[in-house]
Amino acid sequence: MPGQILLQANPPADGSLLPDSVLQLGVQLDAKDYLSHDELKAMKMFRRAADYIAAAMIFLNHNVLVERDLNHDDIKSRLLGHWGTCPGLVMVYAHLNRLIRNNAGLDALYVVGPGHGAPAILSSLWLEDSLSAFYPHMTRDRKGLEKLIASFSVPGGFPSHIGAGSAGAIHEGGELGYALSVSFGAVMDNPNLVVACVIGDGEAETGPTATAWHGFKYIDPAESGAVLPIVHVNGFKISERTIYGTMDDKEIIALFTGYGYQVRIIEDVDNIDHNLAASFDWALAEIKKIQSAARSGNPIGLGGPKSFHGEFIEGSFHSHQVPLPGAKTSAEELTALQEWLKSYRPEELFTSDGVPVPEILSIIPEAAEQRLGQKKESFRAYTPLTVPEWQGFCAEKDSQESCMKAVGRLLKAVVKENPQTFRIFSPDELVSNKLDAVLDESCRNFQWDSESRAKGGRVVEILSEHTCQGMLQGYTLTGRTGLFPSYEAFLGIVQTMMVQYSKFTKMAAEIPWRQPCGSLNYLETSTWARQEHNGFSHQNPAFIGAVLNLKPATARVYLPPDANCFLSTMAHCLRAKNYVNLMVGSKQPTPVWLSPEDADKHCIAGASVWKFASVDDGVDPDVVLVGIGVEVTFEVIAAAALLRKHVPELRVRVCNVTDLMVLGANGSHPHALSDEAFDSLFTPDKPIHFNYHGYPIELKGLLFGRPKLDRVSIEGYREEGTTTSPFDMMLCNHTSRFDVAAAAIRGGALSNPKVAVSAHEHESFMKHLAVKEREYIYANGKDHDDTFNTPTF
Incomplete structure (x- = not known):
């Protein structure tokens, strides 16, 4: 039966495996009458209200409290959202509210793995009046409710997944698999923070989640907070059963006990609020017990249409997204939608002004800063680092x-x-x-x-x-x-x-x-x-x-x-x-080319002429050689030294780029050089050869839009390599000093007649040196001993 699996990490002090007695915690709970009558009533009304709003957000444009019969114009043109996960997410939200109210000063965040469950979170945020704190037009009344419902999954409104626009969120709900590791990162060095993390059973199938279960082993309870993982076993993904949905209780208990968790399985629909409340209280008590010991120095079925068109909806994959996708055009589905929404009895949940009734508000934390949607850790907590000089x-x-x-x-x-x-x-x-x-x-x-x-x-x-x-x-x-x-x-x-x-x-x-x-x-x-x-x-x-x-x-x-x-x-x-x-x-x-003062200037500029490796400090060059990356820059410097010796008539300017984004077309990036600055650095018209650490196509895309790119040649990683020598890697990918020197000779010959007259001879010699170097490497299994000595000029 679909339900919730609540896990509490309990690492033993000696690092040993948990005892067999822990398995007893895995039985289904029997916590009847755990909540008082008033608490239970308030809990159910909050859930009912949030579920109602969530369903209405998926379907309705108008008539948000269904005060008259629905018509097709009340239905949104495009129906988006994942209904199936919403009741479970709302349930956890409601119980977290109760936990915060009953534990003064508790700091909590809610991380939601099932990203498309945004209706559940947004409806709960509206009920606790956190939306209006950030979106003043989303008031907790009829007008605000109408705006919330109408603005879901429409252009300019809230998307169907959790994101930066969702108050209280620290996790992008698009790609699955990362909610749990994000939660562990959030509690590090946040000793008072508890993060409740819901992992959908589809997300639980991902490789990242499978490893993230070990995350608590990196959480020191003396200095960090705690993560409370909750596996939401719907039983289905888009159109197939989930792995967790096919596992029985014993298998799940064995799995998570092996990971090092205490397990509570909550699936009795009739007593689900009692059981979940008891489990949350138990988990928080266990967390406090572990943290207190460590810090003292002593470490230790839920809503929606049941079936339609002869197919089950509740309890099947059909409930995963939009259960009644034809409500906009089908009279039969419109009627079914109206019956579904009316079953929540919205007239009992909201006043005539659209304000939630007092019973619902009674479980919401009174202090705004304690509400899940307004915790400063989620949107206003940056502490700058002290970085030494x-x-x-x-x-x-x-x-x-x-x-x-x-x-x-x-x-x-x-x-x-x-x-x-x-x-x-x-x-x-x-x-x-x-x-x-x-x-x-x-x-x-x-x-x-x-x-x-x-x-x-x-x-x-x-x-x-x-x-x-x-x-x-x-x-x-x-x-x-x-x-x-x-x-x-x-x-x-x-x-x-x-x-x-x-x-x-x-x-x-x-x-x-x-x-x-x-x-x-x-x-x-x-x-x-x-x-x-x-x-x-x-x-x-x-x-x-x-x-x-x-x-x-x-x-x-x-x-x-x-x-x-x-x-x-x-x-x-x-x-x-x-x-x-x-x-x-x-x-x-590798060589330290620049003093601290010159390095500072170079990094501020993002790129500069390296005069020490250039002819006449780089003035009036025939060709510009550019290194981008540690090893390929070394090869540019070595090529400049090689050319100084063998082709002294070639005038070379050597440049280095440390901030790759300066090369982007004028205006394409905040760091991009103006066309005038680009020409000042690389000349307006002389050939430029880039020796680049990455794939050449990246640099081509970055330079696109610069004028006169026909003068540019680029070498970089060509997807050539093997177990070989460092210099052979340069030869394989045409980034060696010989390749750079040959490119310089070809470029310089275009404007310098003294170079042109012997260009073929000089280029052939450079290629010959490359061949001889490779012959040596393959014969001796290594580079020449002086290959990476700092070049001299």
Whole structure:
């Protein structure tokens, strides 16, 4: 039978498995008469009112209280929304209200996994008068009710899924699978917060949710709040049974007991309010008991038409979306809709002015700031980070330094300065990515590991990119700042999650009552250019393109060329708000090209001429060579040195781009160079060769709209690679110094006769050097020892 499964994490102090006696908690509850008569009446009336409004939102344009017979003009032209999940979501909302009222000072948020259940949430927000706090025209009276119902799922109105426009929401309800990990992220460093998270049984089938059940193992009850997961077992998805809907109680109990939860199954429709109230009280008491022990130093069937046209609706997949889709045109379905809506007896729920009756209001928290739709954690909680001056962590110019080692030193200081507002979410790659300096200041946070339990660890490592992403989102949207470092090739796993998040923040930025939040910060390292030892599977820079596709107001992509530039970029990103920041760099030691002062200027500009590698400081060039990315920039510098030696008559200007967005067409991005600035940097008419870390097509799309693009050539990652040597990776993808030098010769020959007369000879020589280099690599299994020595001029 469809119902709710309420779970309470109960990690044992010694990290052992839960005892067999926990299974006794999995039986169906018998909590008759748990609620008083008045409480039960108020609870049922709230539910009835919210369910009625939710159903009316899906169907009605007018006649919102059905005070006359419905006609087809009362029905919306387009029927949207998922009815099947609404009664369950309303039920949880009602019981959370009761819990908040009965526990003074309880801070709670409600995260809804079944995203298209927006009617349930919006109707409850209207009943508690939270909508009018943000939308003054949505008053809690007839006029406001009419506006709410008429504005659902119509142009300019509320969408059918939860989003940034929904008061109290911190989760975009489009793509399924992330509600639980978002909830765990939200409670981190929020010790007084309880997040009730409803996971639909369809969502529970996703891989991200399957791993997220382990999230409580990273929650230290001494420093963080708690998540109360609720599995809403409808039994059906769009047109098929769910896995959870086919499992019996024993199987479900065994599954979640294995995860480490205490289970309560609530499915007795006749006593469902008594059972749910008892379960919520029990769960909160268990949460308080665990938190109190940890902090003291001692750790330890629900509405809608039954059937129609000879097919069952309630209890089948037909109730999942719009149960009566033909109500706009069919007299028979219109009559059925009227009978359904009238069955809620709206005249008993609302006064003639459309105001909810006192019994309904009696279960709503009295203090507005305690209501689920008005918790500051969901829309006004940003705490800026204290970011130390990055210059104090810089490397000396002309030395060799790993960008990640330098960044690790900065992050260690950030952790020290922000012990409750900064976390790193890493898929088990922190040490591999050379960021382990952080661990000198903070341990990892894994509550089932005695070495790291209850030590305030700022690093969450779990080999699930989805869970890292979800936790990062929840942590960020509730006011803190996080960082997600990853191997470059595997960030694509969370691409759609990142896109969903950006949709939420894009809408949030357009809503005046939502305060800005910290940026979502990705640190992409172990890149294809130095993944030759792991092979082709680890070579993929495609996440850059995913960020480029976001709205320009949100997207930021940085490819700092050395350790000092990376420190400047990281400090900026940690302070920035409302962006999706992607930083791409290398963990291997590479030359430090710029002093701290020059790095600061370069990063502020986003791109500049590197005079030290250019002929005559870059004045009057025949060709412009541009490096974008650590390793490919090294090859540009090496090519410039090679050309200085073998083709001294060629006048080369070398540029570096650290902020990728400056290349966009004039006006296409807030950072885009004006056409005049673009020409000043890259000349108005000379050939330009880009040596780019990502896929060339990305750069082509970014440059589209700039004048005279026929002079541009681009090389980048060509989807060529294997287990080979670092320099062979450059050769495979035509980004080596020899390829760059050959491109420079071809370009310079167009305007410099001294170059043109020997161009074929010089280009052939460069190709010959490339062939000889590859022969050496394949014969010796490695690059020449001096391949990556810093070039001299």
